[in-house]
Amino acid sequence: MGTPWGGKTAVADDEGALSRILLAPALLYIGAVIGLPFFLSIWFSVSDVTVSSTVGHYVGLENFRSALEDPTFRRALGNTFFFAFASQIIVLVLSVVLAMALQKEFRGKWFVRLLILLPWVAPVSLGSIGWLWMLDSIYSVINWMLRAAHIFGPQTWPIWLGQPNLARASIIAVQVWRTLPLATVINLGGLSSIPQDIHDAAAIDGAGFFRTLFQITIPLVLPILLVAVLFGFVFAFTDMIVVWVLTRGGPYDMTQVLASLAFFKGIDGGDLAGASAVALFLFPVLAAAAILMLRLARRAEVM
Amino acid sequence: MAIVETRQIRKAFQDHTAVDGVDLATREGEFLVLLGPSGCGKTTLLRIIAGLEKQTSGDVIIGGKVVNDLAPRERRIAMVFQSYALYPHLNVVGNIAFPLKAHRVPKEQIGERVQKAAAMFGIERLLQRKPRQLSGGERQRVALARAMVREPSVFLLDEPLSNLDAKLRTSARDELQALQRRMGTTTIYVTHDQVEAMGLGHRIAVMSRGQVRQLGPPQEVYNEPADTFVAGFLGSPPMNFFERGDAIVGFRPEQILPKGSYATDEPLVHVWFRVDRVENLGADRLLYGSLRDLAPEVRMIIDLSFTVHLPVVEGQAYEFSIKQSDLKFFDKKSGLRIPGRPL
Numbered sequence: 244m245g246t247p248w249g250g251k252t253a254v255a256d257d258e259g260a261l262s263r264i265l266l267a268p269a270l271l272y273i274g275a276v277i278g279l280p281f282f283l284s285i286w287f288s289v290s291d292v293t294v295s296s297t298v299g300h301y302v303g304l305e306n307f308r309s310a311l312e313d314p315t316f317r318r319a320l321g322n323t324f325f326f327a328f329a330s331q332i333i334v335l336v337l338s339v340v341l342a343m344a345l346q347k348e349f350r351g352k353w354f355v356r357l358l359i360l361l362p363w364v365a366p367v368s369l370g371s372i373g374w375l376w377m378l379d380s381i382y383s384v385i386n387w388m389l390r391a392a393h394i395f396g397p398q399t400w401p402i403w404l405g406q407p408n409l410a411r412a413s414i415i416a417v418q419v420w421r422t423l424p425l426a427t428v429i430n431l432g433g434l435s436s437i438p439q440d441i442h443d444a445a446a447i448d449g450a451g452f453f454r455t456l457f458q459i460t461i462p463l464v465l466p467i468l469l470v471a472v473l474f475g476f477v478f479a480f481t482d483m484i485v486v487w488v489l490t491r492g493g494p495y496d497m498t499q500v501l502a503s504l505a506f507f508k509g510i511d512g513g514d515l516a517g518a519s520a521v522a523l524f525l526f527p528v529l530a531a532a533a534i535l536m537l538r539l540a541r542r543a544e545v546m
Numbered sequence: 547m548a549i550v551e552t553r554q555i556r557k558a559f560q561d562h563t564a565v566d567g568v569d570l571a572t573r574e575g576e577f578l579v580l581l582g583p584s585g586c587g588k589t590t591l592l593r594i595i596a597g598l599e600k601q602t603s604g605d606v607i608i609g610g611k612v613v614n615d616l617a618p619r620e621r622r623i624a625m626v627f628q629s630y631a632l633y634p635h636l637n638v639v640g641n642i643a644f645p646l647k648a649h650r651v652p653k654e655q656i657g658e659r660v661q662k663a664a665a666m667f668g669i670e671r672l673l674q675r676k677p678r679q680l681s682g683g684e685r686q687r688v689a690l691a692r693a694m695v696r697e698p699s700v701f702l703l704d705e706p707l708s709n710l711d712a713k714l715r716t717s718a719r720d721e722l723q724a725l726q727r728r729m730g731t732t733t734i735y736v737t738h739d740q741v742e743a744m745g746l747g748h749r750i751a752v753m754s755r756g757q758v759r760q761l762g763p764p765q766e767v768y769n770e771p772a773d774t775f776v777a778g779f780l781g782s783p784p785m786n787f788f789e790r791g792d793a794i795v796g797f798r799p800e801q802i803l804p805k806g807s808y809a810t811d812e813p814l815v816h817v818w819f820r821v822d823r824v825e826n827l828g829a830d831r832l833l834y835g836s837l838r839d840l841a842p843e844v845r846m847i848i849d850l851s852f853t854v855h856l857p858v859v860e861g862q863a864y865e866f867s868i869k870q871s872d873l874k875f876f877d878k879k880s881g882l883r884i885p886g887r888p889l
Contacts, residue, residue, distance in 0.1 A: 443598050444631035448692070449619035449648035458644075462635045 265451070279315070287519035294513040306520035316521060319492075319499040322411070323525075326500060327479040330418035331472050337419070338426035338471060339461070342434050357450050364422035371488035378403035407497040410490050414498055417485050422475035429474075433467030434460070470539050477532050481525060501525055548609035548622070548699035548732055549574055550595060555604035555748070557590055564590040565601070566756035575730040577587060577723070579747035581737060589704055589738045595734065596702050601793050604683070609699060619648070624693035625702040628709060630685045631811050635640075635717060639673045641829055642692045648694070652819040663695040664723075681707040690722075694729075698790040699724070701733040707742060719745055740780045742769065752776045774881040782830065785874075786842035792883070793884060795874040799832075800847035801872040804856045805865040815889055820863040828858075838863050840889070 279518040288306055290299035345356060362370060377384050380402045405411045419461045437460065445455045461468070483502035486492060490497035492507060499507070501524055509518025550572045557565040557688040565587040572578045580588040591718035593599040595606055597618035605686075606613050609852075612622050651659070667687040677685055686706060693701065695858050707715045725744050728735050737743055743750050743765040751761045752775070754791045777785045777796050785796045785880045805816055818838040825832040832850040848866065851854065856864070875884045 255697050436630070438629065440629050440631035441633065442619075443593075443596075443643075444625070444633075445626060445648075446598065446618045447596060447623065447625045448645035449696075450617075450644070452646060453649075459633060 248493045256289055264337050284522060285518040287515050288523050290516050292514060292515045294509075294516075297521050299516075302516070306516050307523075308521050310524075315496045315499060316496040316504065318496065319504040319521070320524065322498060323480060323502075323540060326411070326415055326418060326482075327344065327476050330415045330479050331476045333415070333419045334423050334475050335468070335472050337423055339349065339468070341423070341427045342430035343441055345431055345435055359427055360424045362420050363422075363519045364404050367421065367482075367484045369490060370421060371417065375422075376414075377405075378413055380405055391494050404490050405494055407478050407494055410494060414486055414489060417489065421480050421485070426471040426475055427469035433464035433471075437463050462484065464538050471515065473532060473539065477529065477536075480528065480532075549607075550700055550732060550734060551605075551607040552591070552595065553605040553607065553823075555591065555594060555606065556602045557594060557599065558585070563756055565594065568604075568756070569675045570751060570758065570761070571732065572732050574746070575732055576748045577726050577733045577746055578733065579735045579743040579750045580753055581740060581743040581747075581750050581779070582603055582753035583738055585755075586753040588738075588753050589754075592702055592704055592736050595700075596623055596625050599790055612659065621701055622698055622702045623695055624698035626686075626689045626693050626704065628705040630677075630689040630706075630709075632685055634677050634689055635849065637674050637676050638669065638680075638688050641677070642695050645692060645696045646809060657691075658803075660696055663691040666694065667691045669802055672841060678787060682710050683718065686710065688843045698731065701731045701734065702737045705737050708737070708739070715742075722746065741782065744780070746855045754779075770883075774876045774884055777876070777883075783847040786844075786846040788837065788844045788846075790840070790889060791880065792878050793887075794878055794881070795889070796874045797872055798877065799847045800851070801851075802848055802866045802868040803854065805867045806868070807854060807856075810869065814867040815870055815873065816861050816865055816867050819846075819866050821858055821860055823860060824858055831858070833858060 287299070289301060289303060289423050291302050292299040309470055339480065341359065345352065345359075360531075365373075376382065377518065383403060385403075386395065386400055390400075403409050441463075442455065450459065481502055483506055486498055486500050486503040488499045488508065492503045501521055505518045505522040507518075508514050508521060511516070550570075552568055552570045553694065555565050555568045556563065563673060563844075568587075568591055570578075570601055573798070579593060583587050584766060590599060594601045595608075597616060597620075608621055608623070611853040613765045633644065634884060636644065639660055642663055643656050646656045646659060660673075663669070664673060667690055669684065669687050669691060672684055672688070677688070680688065686709075689706065707718055710718055719742060735743075735746060747764055749761060749763050750767050754768060754775050760776045762769055762770075767776060768780050771780065771785075774787065774794060774796070778787070781798055783799045785798050787794050789794045789795075802817075802819075808814055817836055817840060819833070820838045820842075821833045821840075823834040825834070829852055831850045831852065831854075834845065835848070836842050836844055856877070859866070870886065870888075873889065875886055876882060877884050
């Protein structure tokens with residue numbers, strides 16, 4: 244390859260070679276840290292490997308079969324979907340509301356934006372530990388305040404992380420708390436890209452607040468909105484830490500999700516093969532989500 | 547059909563005043579043009595009339611009612627934006643029907659009214675297309691159809707022709723004028739293009755720095771400008787100015803002819819003009835130069851129609867005549883028009 248004025252091209256000018264060189268570290272990293280364990284876990288899932296094995300034997304789809312027969316696994320599978328969907332539906336509504344509120348100028352806006360971004364910035368484990376204390380069975384700040392405000396009577400003291408339905412609700416709430424910032428920021432970008440002219444035209448055409456919102460604004464930001472929700476869905480779907488920190492999957496495995504169950508089985512329990520099989524059930528859904536995200540990201544132009 | 551009135555409208559922002567005390571009243575069925583350079587406040591004034599912006603002080607009155615506190619949708623107006631502001635996710639039918647749906651017009655009527663509006667602008671075959679599949683001229687028609695479908699009492703247009711290419715602009719202007727004369731809807735039209743203003747308006751309000759400098763029919767604003775701003779803004783090429791004593795004198799490039807060519811009984815003034823450069827534009831010839839004796843330093847333009855036979859050599863001076871009445875005099879300090887006097 245030569246330059247137009249002759250002479251050999253330096254590597255820095257050769258786009259083909261340059262792109263490969265620049266991508267190499269990232270590809271190496273992904274291959275080593277994600278690819279390698281992924282293929283390893285596929286091998287584990289069709290073997291009888293445990294933490295103390297020196298060698299593994301092929302057992303076919305035995306691990307998958309026994310997983311499907313296990314009621315705990317089935318409950319974990321259901322929970323995984325339920326937590327992800329429920330939390331993201333709530334995020335969908337709240338993020339649009341928040342993004343719309345943040346579009347207007349008001350005093351202290353920078354501060355509100357900071358507060359909204361904080362849950363995202365804090366590490367998941369730390370945030371979850373914070374919530375663990377707030378939802379504690381004896382020292383819950385929430386219960387304490389509501390009791391002091393006389394909203395809770397003397398008989399009312401919800402055990403947020405101990406009663407199965409309350410525990411599920413708590414996990415959904417923390418997932419919402421954690422993924423709302425990202426969705427809000429993405430939606431804010433989407434809302435800002437709608438030209439003011441369109442809103443003016445709708446106002447003159449006679450559309451009120453709700454008609455404009457549902458018939459003009461939301462259809463126009465829908466691709467971006469879906470990308471935001473999809474991100475949140477994947478974060479909630481694959482989450483292990485929130486469940487592990489808050490409930491360890493309890494009470495009675497009622498709040499187990501696939502990721503936490505896999506950890507429980509594989510690391511605590513030593514059954515690497517069974518755990519790998521459980522974890523691999525995440526794969527089809529995530530692959531579909533990734534394809535969807537890439538498609539939507541391509542179409543995510545407002546105009 | 548309604549009369550739009552503004553009384554002492556002021557709109558002040560933190561660092562400047564966009565509209566500074568504007569009093570206007572349209573006539574019934576009139577095409578009123580707000581003409582001025584960018585930043586003169588014409589678009590802000592239009593948006594205040596529409597209700598998209600709130601004025602700092604003053605009243606907007608539509609059809610005899612003070613509408614200051616009414617939202618845009620309660621003012622029975624329609625607006626066409628410079629960018630057309632079509633809803634990108636709806637097709638042409640959806641766009642045109644939207645205002646009818648917003649006003650809860652019964653379903654049976656919507657279809658018929660959309661068809662009528664589409665037929666008015668010749669866009670029936672485009673009904674199923676989305677805005678991104680339309681050309682500039684087609685989008686403009688859809689925007690007009692959407693505005694007309696509600697049969698508003700006032701039509702507001704914000705530079706709707708400026709996004710069209712030059713050729714299309716002329717034919718679009720022609721159609722727009724014919725449409726307004728046919729429908730008789732009171733129309734307020736914002737533009738910075740004085741050719742558009744002259745061609746379309748019943749009256750023109752020439753604006754500068756938030757104020758109306760002159761309001762009148764095109765010929766009046768052109769031939770009897772109220773101050774140097776109006777005189778200089780209208781007319782292409784612009785009016786020539788030079789100082790004479792304590793006044794500024796102005797004359798239009800096309801109103802000066804070679805001496806002897808002027809067939810008129812009115813008193814004429816003769817001047818010598820030295821030509822520096824000639825531009826041959828086909829229908830006209832532009833002579834760049836200066837008045838050799840009266841204002842040799844001031845660069846001026848004479849616009850000779852192609853029908854004028856005068857062989858011109860660059861660097862030579864020629865004698866020209868202009869009607870005494872075509873010389874406009876302005877006060878040097880205020881720029882306001884003063885009565886004519888001998889040169």
